[in-house]
Amino acid sequence: MSRAKVVLATGFVILCWAYSPVGIHIALQAYAPDNLALLRFVIASIFMAGVAGFKGVSRPRVRDFPMFTVLGLFAVTLHHIALNYGQRGVSAGAASVLAQSTPLFSALLASTVFRERISTWQWGCVLGGLLGAGVVAVGDRGFGELDGHGLLILLAAASWSLYFALQKRYAQRYDGLTMVCFTLWSGTALLLVYLPGLPEELAQAPVSVNLAVLVLGIFPSALAYLAWAYVLTHSTVSRAAISLYLIPPVAMVLAWVLLAQRPSVMVIVGTVIVLASVGALTVKVR
Template sequence: MNTPSPVKLTLVTASVILCWAYSPIGVHMGLHSYSPGQLALLRFLIASVFMGGVAWVMGIGRPRLRDLLWLLVLGFFGVFLHHSSLNYGQQFVTAAASSVLAQSAPLFSVLIAFFALKERVSAWRWGCVLLGLLGVLVVIWGDQGVGDIDPRGLLILLAAVSWSVYFALQKHYAHRYSPLTMTCYMVWAGTLMLLVNLPGLSAAVMQAPLPENLAVLVLGIFPSALAYLAWGYVLKHVEVSRAAVAMYVIPPVAMVMAATLLGEHIALQVVMGAMIVLASVAAISLEGRWGRSPRCTTG
């Protein structure tokens, strides 16, 4: 396998950052006309059709029979659970706050490693998790105020948990399939599960204004299809700890987009909370790169 140039990897990573930074903005616009479940389904119906066209042109491999269950699990965590909980939660927080909360996944990777995988977790990582959760509280406080916090907004944290599980599973299977093959089957599996939201979708599409349908179209093609494909490509050629660093750039870019496209006012507390969350997540990755505990890896 030819190793891509650093410039190519940088450009691909930058495209992923831009796509996923747009995601909360597109979701915010789409929720004006669609229920959270309908929005998730429509977004991934578009992605499925798009990926079907790409697969028909480029060709993809058949999944091994023994891997079918795990590909379904990937679709559940990476598409169904992640995007359903993200859409429901974003009804109660701003797009900027949503982008920060959704990027707290590495904090939950540590908790999963400790409670589910029974891995040893250092005091350093526990400190990072506690600091990161403090940052999450600051973001929520700055976004809604202490007295106005709606617990349903915390569903975005469930999306982060689901993303951390998907991240670990995807890395495990990244060397069995090409990024295109894995992305196609994951998107198709997740879309199949989202069909529970099909009733009433066609009527909602007909009634939605053109700008909001265009926003969902962009969601389906870029963050939901091309970004997954590009991220799979990055993970195939870059260590997880190095690739994860790029994710820290998403919230600041999303904040700029939210302020520009949606006119959101970004509270100072949200910015402070974002810095705390991102610093704690970066500190987790730094420990992994220093190699203090070779047996304990996040994701």
């Protein structure tokens, strides 16, 4: 029964995170990228406050609040601002592929920032993955319409990799729920600078768009993290990580069904290159 629960939880995570670029695409029809990020995480913060009140979380030490602010900056504020602006010019399926390049940037950070030794094989995986990302960007927009939106999504992936690198260094101080809650709340607090423009857009947005934002705030931004924590507790990290490679294909299917965004052949080829490079890098590192 426990194995069945892990499988169901993993499927739930994949579906939630595959929906995220689709939901963002829908929400951008009525919201500016920065206001969308704020509204999404206000919803997520309120939801996680309820979870924290029910489950209980540790109270961080005062000296650790700057650390949570930095984690919130990279995991929530910078990541989602860049992602939302990037998706204004990139399809939902392609955005999911580019966002999945986080391990490539983790390897670059390990070498350049944390001074860890990276093998020739790993460098080859990084270069192959970045080549695949370029193929996705070109295949999605075409040479004539290529612009910086894909680079913004790669910036979002780099921001997420920075969050993971820093989070690993402090995770031993607090349990997973405490880390998620205070990281999310800190990132949301930083987004409050966009509050003045939100009420007007909220009032004018169609019900269907607000429903998409509500789903974004509760499922990909909150429940999926709790489900993922359960998966990691009851499964090996390597086995769980492999399942995340299903997110881009599922996102492409959702985008095809819900948004009529059919991926081009080049996007599919680039997706295979990116996921193969990430998979080879992950297996080699571990």
